[in-house]
Amino acid sequence: MRVILDTPNVQQHILRIWDGDSFLKAMNTEQFLLERYGLLRTLPQLAETLKRSPEGLRITLRTQSEFAAKVNAARLKLGRRVYFRTPDVAKLIDGVRDVND
Numbered sequence: 001m002r003v004i005l006d007t008p009n010v011q012q013h014i015l016r017i018w019d020g021d022s023f024l025k026a027m028n029t030e031q032f033l034l035e036r037y038g039l040l041r042t043l044p045q046l047a048e049t050l051k052r053s054p055e056g057l058r059i060t061l062r063t064q065s066e067f068a069a070k071v072n073a074a075r076l077k078l079g080r081r082v083y084f085r086t087p088d089v090a091k092l093i094d095g096v097r098d099v100n101d
Helices: 029-037 043-049 054-061 066-073 086-094
Strands: 002-009 012-018 023-028 040-042 075-078 081-085
Touching (some): 023 029, 029 040, 029 086, 040 043, 040 086, 043 054, 043 086, 054 066, 066 075, 066 086
Antiparallel strands (some): 012 023, 040 081
Protein backbone atom coordinates (compact mmCIF):
# COMPACT_ATOMS: atom_id res chain seq x y z
CA MET A 1 0.00 0.00 0.00
CA ARG A 2 1.39 3.42 -0.97
CA VAL A 3 0.30 6.97 -0.28
CA ILE A 4 0.57 9.26 -3.30
CA LEU A 5 0.54 13.05 -2.92
CA ASP A 6 -1.37 14.98 -5.59
CA THR A 7 -1.30 18.79 -5.48
CA PRO A 8 -4.08 20.39 -7.55
CA ASN A 9 -3.16 23.79 -6.10
CA VAL A 10 -0.77 25.24 -3.55
CA GLN A 11 -3.21 25.26 -0.61
CA GLN A 12 -4.79 21.83 -1.14
CA HIS A 13 -2.95 18.52 -1.11
CA ILE A 14 -4.83 15.34 -1.95
CA LEU A 15 -3.52 12.03 -0.65
CA ARG A 16 -4.53 8.99 -2.66
CA ILE A 17 -4.14 5.53 -1.17
CA TRP A 18 -2.84 2.96 -3.71
CA ASP A 19 -3.14 -0.75 -2.85
CA GLY A 20 -1.27 -2.01 -5.92
CA ASP A 21 -4.33 -2.51 -8.13
CA SER A 22 -6.37 0.64 -7.70
CA PHE A 23 -6.82 3.73 -5.60
CA LEU A 24 -8.76 2.95 -2.42
CA LYS A 25 -9.70 6.52 -1.55
CA ALA A 26 -8.66 10.13 -1.92
CA MET A 27 -8.46 12.44 1.06
CA ASN A 28 -6.80 15.67 2.03
CA THR A 29 -3.90 15.82 4.48
CA GLU A 30 -6.09 16.60 7.47
CA GLN A 31 -8.45 13.67 6.79
CA PHE A 32 -5.51 11.30 6.37
CA LEU A 33 -3.82 12.38 9.61
CA LEU A 34 -7.09 12.38 11.57
CA GLU A 35 -7.84 8.84 10.42
CA ARG A 36 -4.36 7.67 11.34
CA TYR A 37 -3.74 9.54 14.64
CA GLY A 38 -7.00 11.09 15.84
CA LEU A 39 -7.42 14.68 17.04
CA LEU A 40 -4.30 14.77 19.19
CA ARG A 41 -0.89 13.26 18.56
CA THR A 42 2.16 12.77 20.71
CA LEU A 43 5.61 14.11 19.98
CA PRO A 44 6.88 10.69 18.74
CA GLN A 45 3.90 10.51 16.35
CA LEU A 46 4.61 14.03 15.11
CA ALA A 47 8.29 13.14 14.66
CA GLU A 48 7.29 10.08 12.62
CA THR A 49 5.13 12.22 10.31
CA LEU A 50 7.90 14.80 9.86
CA LYS A 51 10.54 12.07 9.35
CA ARG A 52 12.55 13.27 12.36
CA SER A 53 13.76 11.54 15.48
CA PRO A 54 11.71 12.41 18.58
CA GLU A 55 14.82 13.76 20.35
CA GLY A 56 15.83 15.85 17.34
CA LEU A 57 12.32 17.31 17.06
CA ARG A 58 12.24 18.05 20.79
CA ILE A 59 15.51 20.01 20.49
CA THR A 60 14.27 21.86 17.39
CA LEU A 61 11.07 22.92 19.15
CA ARG A 62 13.12 24.64 21.87
CA THR A 63 14.81 26.96 19.36
CA GLN A 64 13.60 30.41 18.34
CA SER A 65 13.00 29.40 14.70
CA GLU A 66 9.93 30.13 12.62
CA PHE A 67 9.28 26.40 12.26
CA ALA A 68 9.40 25.90 16.03
CA ALA A 69 6.96 28.79 16.57
CA LYS A 70 4.47 27.30 14.08
CA VAL A 71 4.65 23.78 15.53
CA ASN A 72 4.47 25.05 19.11
CA ALA A 73 1.29 26.96 18.19
CA ALA A 74 -0.31 23.53 17.61
CA ARG A 75 0.91 22.28 21.01
CA LEU A 76 -1.50 21.41 23.81
CA LYS A 77 -0.29 20.54 27.28
CA LEU A 78 -2.51 18.36 29.48
CA GLY A 79 -0.85 17.98 32.85
CA ARG A 80 2.67 16.79 32.12
CA ARG A 81 1.77 15.36 28.73
CA VAL A 82 2.31 17.30 25.51
CA TYR A 83 0.09 16.76 22.47
CA PHE A 84 -0.18 18.43 19.09
CA ARG A 85 -3.50 19.22 17.40
CA THR A 86 -3.74 17.15 14.22
CA PRO A 87 -5.75 19.73 12.19
CA ASP A 88 -3.10 22.37 12.96
CA VAL A 89 -0.30 19.99 12.01
CA ALA A 90 -2.07 19.25 8.72
CA LYS A 91 -2.24 22.99 7.98
CA LEU A 92 1.49 23.27 8.65
CA ILE A 93 2.22 20.37 6.32
CA ASP A 94 0.04 21.91 3.61
CA GLY A 95 1.91 25.19 3.96
CA VAL A 96 -0.75 27.39 5.51
CA ARG A 97 1.11 30.24 7.20
CA ASP A 98 -1.04 30.82 10.30
CA VAL A 99 -2.46 27.79 12.15
CA ASN A 100 -4.89 30.05 14.02
CA ASP A 101 -6.91 30.72 10.83
